[in-house]
Amino acid sequence: MSFADLGLIPELLKAVEDAGYSDPTPIQSQAIPVVLEGRDVMGGAQTGTGKTAGFTLPLLNKISRWASTSTSPARHPVRALILTPTRELAVQVHEAVQTYAKYLPIRTVCLYGGVDIRPQIEDLRRGVEVVVATPGRLLDHIEQRSITLGQVEIVVLDEADRMLDMGFIPDIRRILALLPKQRQSLLFSATFSEEIKRLADTMLRDPQLIEVAKRNTVSETITHRVYPVAAAVKKQLLVWLLREAEGGDQVLVFVSTKIECGRLSRHLQREGIAADAIHGDKSQMQRTEALEGFKSGAIRVLVATDVAARGLDIDDLPYVVNYELPGTAEDYIHRIGRTGRAGKHGNAVSLVSPDEHQKLAAIEKLIKLKIPQHTVPGFDADASPDSAYRVVRNQGADRRAASASRSASPSAPRSTSAPRPARSTVAPDGFDFSRPYVAKEALNESESSAAESAQPDSPRSARESRPVAFLLGGRGR
DNA sequence: AAAAAAT
Known part of the structure; x- marks a missing residue:
């Protein structure tokens, strides 16, 4: 099994190759076709399993289909939103997005707190297709009306159990309420508590369950x-x-x-x-x-x-x-x-x-x-x-x-x-x-x-x- | 019980 067999476009395959990867990990070979198909995903995966590429690659693949080469900001609505619990994680996921999007005319931005908001607003004004964000700063942008989420096609909730622990779920629900009902949603969580399942019930439609590592287990290495x-x-x-x-x-x-x-x-x-x-x-x-x-x-x-x-x-x-x-x-x-x-x-x-x-x-x-x-x-x-x-x-x-x-x-x-x-x-x-x-x-x-x-x-x-x-x-x- | 996140 190679990345080419998963139905990804050449631009992404090239970026994957540049990054030095040849074979998809189990979660990647499972998740990529399902996400490309347009289905919602409930993913149980520990980090270190290649989870980020597992959702980033198909996400970019879908966004690229009608990627706008226009320089007009109006032609660059936010089409994909990735939410993470911590700032460092947002940066890390954003780096992955940039790595894989390097041959695509796709603009991205990473939104998190603790830093000057103005450059973020500038980036948003110029237009971006993919946003990686922590919930607090994203809500800040929403209130300032520096971002519109009405055209989001794919939303990813990374480390959902951590978001829950940190009391982010009300924020998440507020954000989700601003997204179109007609959209694709992916939820990743290392553990599946009752609360996570409840969140999944309201957020996902007929999700495909993808689980690579058994829950509550540790790596054998x-x-x-x-x-x-x-x-x-x-x-x-x-x-x-x-x-x-x-x-x-x-x-x-x-x-x-x-x-x-x-x-x-x-x-x-x-x-x-x-x-x-x-x-x-x-x-x-x-x-x-x-x-x-x-x-x-x-x-x-x-x-x-x-x-x-x-x-x-x-x-x-x-x-x-x-x-x-x-x-x-x-x-x-x-x-x-x-x-x-x-x-x-x-x-x-x-x-x-x-x-x-x-x-x-x-x-x-x-x-x-x-x-x-x-x-x-x-x-x-x-x-x-x-x-x-x-x-x-x-x-x-x-x-x-x-x-x-x-x-x-x-x-x-x-x-x-x-x-x-x-x-x-x-x-x-x-x-x-x-x-x-x-x-x-x-x-x-x-x-x-x-x-x-x-x-x-x-x-x-x-x-x-x-x-x-x-x-x-x-x-x- | 503590940590995280908007200022």
Whole structure:
């Protein structure tokens, strides 16, 4: 199956080829023909499955059919509207739209808050066919009458469950009410709650259900690991883990609050780690800078609230760390979905203090997976800052006593300038990281065939899971 | 319970 078989026009095929894609992903080969046919779609797809191209390509294909080459704004009514829950996601989707529309006479704009509205109004005045927007700023434009939605042919609701969580549904309904009744609607959601189904009932007509990944499941290319740790030494454990994963590996660290987000990021910076923070109280400029810095590699550790939990596509992100477990088990799925994307191997590491074990149990129940636990001496659930310091200091002494050629214990949390010890393949808790390892320990029956193929000894998983580096796991050298 | 989003 190739993109050419899906009935896309040459201009789009060329753009897809330029982007370096040859074969459609499962959701793309399912969604593209259905959308081209004009049917409504209820899509259940995790991000990283090629969902964005799955709706963007057929959307552009349809719009292109009568694409106006006129320079008159009046000939460029808004014909497609894509709504996303966060600004960063809007930017990302808009980039995809631009990528695929490059050989088409189609104008696009991205509308979101936190930035000057005037350039957006200018773009709208000149005329655009495709609008990607967050709900708040779009409503702003609607009230200012800088946009008319009376000729929209296709509307896409991306990450609908997130929109629901964020209380956007009333806004969405207001926006939908302004669209023509005769239109095509696509709704994508990682999870299907009763509320999402109700929204779908009012928004979609005879939708085709497209589901690639099973709901509430996590990618098999992700290795999960839990570190039980006392809250008092969590910060030190994180620094220690980050140091051990050194070698340029990037880490996205999730926290529960904006306050902790800034605090932890500053702490890491003081420890000499290239870190930045992204959360909703930062200016849009700071948010964009942080994300760009992370994507470019200038930032090694991005500390984030759940603003970054969904949809964000960061190439080759090897690690996600839950510094604090998310409030809901579903958020765990979204957060760790930032790694292990597009078939690549990823690591989900969670630092769990005793007060978080309820949450951990809920997560394990939802993902039907018992996550292996590992403890680091000095950083276990009963550790105090003092005991942690003693253990680390002793490890340092052992190391100094040991021969230089032997692999040694990890460096102390605060020794920024100490020489780096050789990388060990056996953790202090005795876990052998030199063996390829895939976490698949407690699957339910319906997934047993998938589990089969993910067993450590099978050729497929041996290929997918590289020998694991120290502690954070994952990347072999 | 916190986060996100219009100013």
